[in-house]
Amino acid sequence: MELREPLRRAILEAAVRIDPAAANVEVIIQETPEDLPGDYGTPVAFALARLLRRSPLEIADQLAATIQLPPRFVRVEASKAYLNFFVDPASFLIGVLYDPLKFEETGHRVIVEHSSVNPNKELHVGHLRNVVLGDTMARLGRWLGYRIEVQNYIDDTGRQAAEALFAAAHFGLPRDDSKYDHWLGELYVYLHQELANPERRSELEPGIRAVMHQLEAGERRSEIEQVVRAQLQTCADLGADYDLLVWESDIVSGGLLRRSLELLQASPRCHFAAEGKYAGCLVLETEQVLPGLEDPTLVLVRSDGTATYIAKDIALQFWKFGLLDGFRYQIFGEQPSGRPLYTTAPQGEPAGFGHAAEVINVVDDRQSYPQAVVRAALELVGYPMEAAQSHHLAYGPVLLEGQTISGRKGITISIDEVIEEAVRRAGELLSSKRLANPDHLARQIGIGALRFSMLRAEPARRVDFRWDSALSLQGDAAPYLQYAAVRAAAVIRRAEEAGLSIYNAEFLLLGEAEVTVAKVINRLADIAMAAWRERAPHLLAQYALDLANSFNIYYNHRDPYGIPDTRVLATVGGQGEARLELIKKVHTTLSEVLSLLGIEVPQEM
RNA sequence: GCACCCGUAGCUCAGUUGGAUAGAGCGUCUGACUACGGAUCAGAAGGCCAGGGGUUCGAAUCCUCUCGGGUGCACCA
Structure with missing residues (x-):
């Protein structure tokens, strides 16, 4: 039940009646501390004392005498310089009990991206925090009447996924009856033990490279899908669901990357380096925008023509705000919650995802810098409003019994x-x-x-x-x-x-x-x-x-x-x-x- | 080195935009008609809100410096 606003207005009216100069005073309403008289109170007399250059006690007394109590309040009392208000129990209770507390649907579109786990192994307790924080924000946003779109970013072209798939094929272990993500994760960890040996590393490296190329070409997507489905099972068990899976490879194949680079190149801070350390790279100069880097030059496109992850992140953020388009979509499956899950897909159809007015990226706080770059990029291409509505929900790490989680050291729990x-x-x-x-x-x-x-x-x-x-x-x-x-x-x-x-x-x-x-x-x-x-x-x-x-x-x-x-x-x-x-x-x-x-x-x- | 985050009871954490006497849980101690459901409730003990300086009528909260802990600063993601 709305209660503060009427009270605030009543207080303000009384204040203005005492002295018109009080018109702009900030009126703070709070519940009175336990054991003190009244139900709600305000320290407004202090602020007025400064404004009107009079004693706060005197002002509080005068306000108490002047004020016209809004409905549901029966009494006001000045205590020290605080003004304390007493509710009428019956009418206050009726007001609270029969307040429907329903937020109107606003159509305000918000994208909440969370989870976004590398598709190479099972989720561990560090991911747990991400999923739960993101899912809770999504639930809250929906309840507040916003149109929430929950997205999960699938890094299907990264080295980690490539390593896992390589390990699965190379070590040729038979598929046991464990969950696919666990099975794959074990092979991934085993591969890393092998890679610790420099000789083995140089033997295995070409194979990993080959898988990376296949992934870039979208050739082994079904295997990645299998990991993703296993991971999503875990999220569903936690009660989390999603609207859309966004595949990194689709950012490239759908032309989003190319379009976002075109937008960026309109900015003087983004340019091709002709010579020096970054010869042949498309770079972004960040020193004016963001302090804290030893070398403020950020590579977007490598000299071999491939894009860095930050370039794709920027493209994705541009897409989220509707600055560019290019994805196609298809159904991925139905979730236990009943909500259909869609995925980006090269052979899909256009649909109305994205075009958000607000974006919340749930990402751990080690990525605060890249998240800041993504926000700054929006500003650089002339979208300050979108930059302001571009939020990073940064959370701290999860430790395991005081130790940093590390798969390789075996300090991890799924x-x-x-x-x-x-x-x-x-x-x-x-x-x-x-x-x-x-x-x-x-x-x-x-x-x-x-x-x-x-x-x-x-x-x-x-x-x-x-x-x-x-x-x-x-x-x-x-x-x-x-x-x-x-x-x-x-x-x-x-x-x-x-x-x-x-x-x-x-x-x-x-x-x-x-x-x-x-x-x-x-x-x-x-x-x-x-x-x-x-x-x-x-x-x-x-x-x-x-x-x-x-x-x-x-x-x-x-x-x-x-x-x-x-x-x-x-x-x-x-x-x-x-x-x-x-x-x-x-x-x-x-x-x-x-x-x-x-x-x-x-x-x- | 530069940048960001954290420091509140023995431990784990709260503390709406600066407001009245800094609150919970765990742990310790003491109690509650043999229950409208005791996985609850009442009480005791436990605090220089890391430390100094500042702003303010008022600071755990804002500014500043110091100390302690964490993280980031790749043509990785």
Whole structure:
């Protein structure tokens, strides 16, 4: 329910009435800290004191006397120089409980690119963070009414993919029954052990080269597809899905690269180097745009005529904003979620992908520089608005028990393995309970716990993956949220069985305890918008904890004699019915937030 | 060397655009009608918000310097 704006306007009107010079003052509204009087407050008197050169206490008193309270507020009080407002519990609760909280579809087109894992081996816990962050942003964006297109970039011409395919053919191991990406990954790692020996390296190198050429020509795409399908299975297990796979080779074959280079060459910073270190290369001079490089000259096209990855990244970003076109598309398959998945394909048909107004690239923070180059390139070719809407959601690395992940040193854990263990641990905890569907529940809990562990901290922070904390089933973790939702559902079910009806609800019998919960419920819209704006999904995760916590506190509340005083059942005069309405709102709000986080709400636990 | 990120309780983390007394979880200690579902709740202990200087009525938050940790700076991706 929109509550701040009316209050802000009322405060501003009162201020202007006191002194017209106050017209431009910034009015900040916040919830009052616990144990202090009032529900919402503002420190606006401080700002006015400076502006009007008068005492803030005096101004606060005068504002309190002057202000015309907006609906749902009954009282205002100056406390020190703060102005504190008191809501009327009944009308405030009705306002919060029956606010539909629906964001209008805006048509604002946003591309969220995430995952983008090299197609040469299985996903590990480092990728886990990427997938979960990206998927959560996509869910949030959709909920906010934006038209979200989720893309996954497939680097099918890179050396890593070539090495994996080479290894698979060269070492000729029979295909076992493990998942294809795991099988391939093992051969890839084995190849790297061989490559450590310089003699072996020179023996094997030509074969790898040959595969790279084949990949560039698009000849072995079906093998890459097989890896991608195996990898996508893992993402689906995590609850992530996509709209479009973008293949690197299609950027070249579709002419996007060529067109973007033409655009770039209009800029004086982009030119062919005729001589010197970069003779024969098309280069971009970045020193004016971006500091921090030892050598600010960036190669876009090598002297052998092939493009560097950054050139393709720039082309892709140009395409995302509709500066150029050239892709063709076809269906790739249907995902477990039901969403169809498309892919770029040379033999496909044109379709309406791209043309975004905003782009979010979920990429780890080691790539901050290239991401900045991509943004700067938009500016260089005359698209400053697009540059401003070009976002990099940068996240820190995932460590494994304090160590840097390294496939070659064997310091790595696959997501598939982690999911299995998470589900196993959840199942163990359930074994003592009588449940209708323990296996399904164990998955919901295990995967929820995993996702939450990747979401709870700020993206910029590096996270240390430890089994005990990542899979923690107690404390500030997903099961706490799920439990609160299940508990709320149980209360609702019991109350309905008892025949409580909304028509008997008497909101005048509700008070401070209910208002406290409702205030938390009412934060969601602001939190969701901030999480989107700041690209900070952890705000949602933290909010979910706040909401579940405030409900649990309410549920367990006792009067000074130790008697539960917030019960739904065993009350009279419509109080229980009104409380039930609050609990229903807690349940829908919590379910909403959990679905944004990609955490399922179990039927039982 | 240059550039970017991080530093808050023993540990892992929160802290809306600068606002009132810096909050959780884990761990430690003590409790809660034998339950509208105890995977919960109440309480105790635990802080020079890395350190110095500055701006401000007000700083964990902004500026600056220092220290500690991480990352980036290829005709790789």
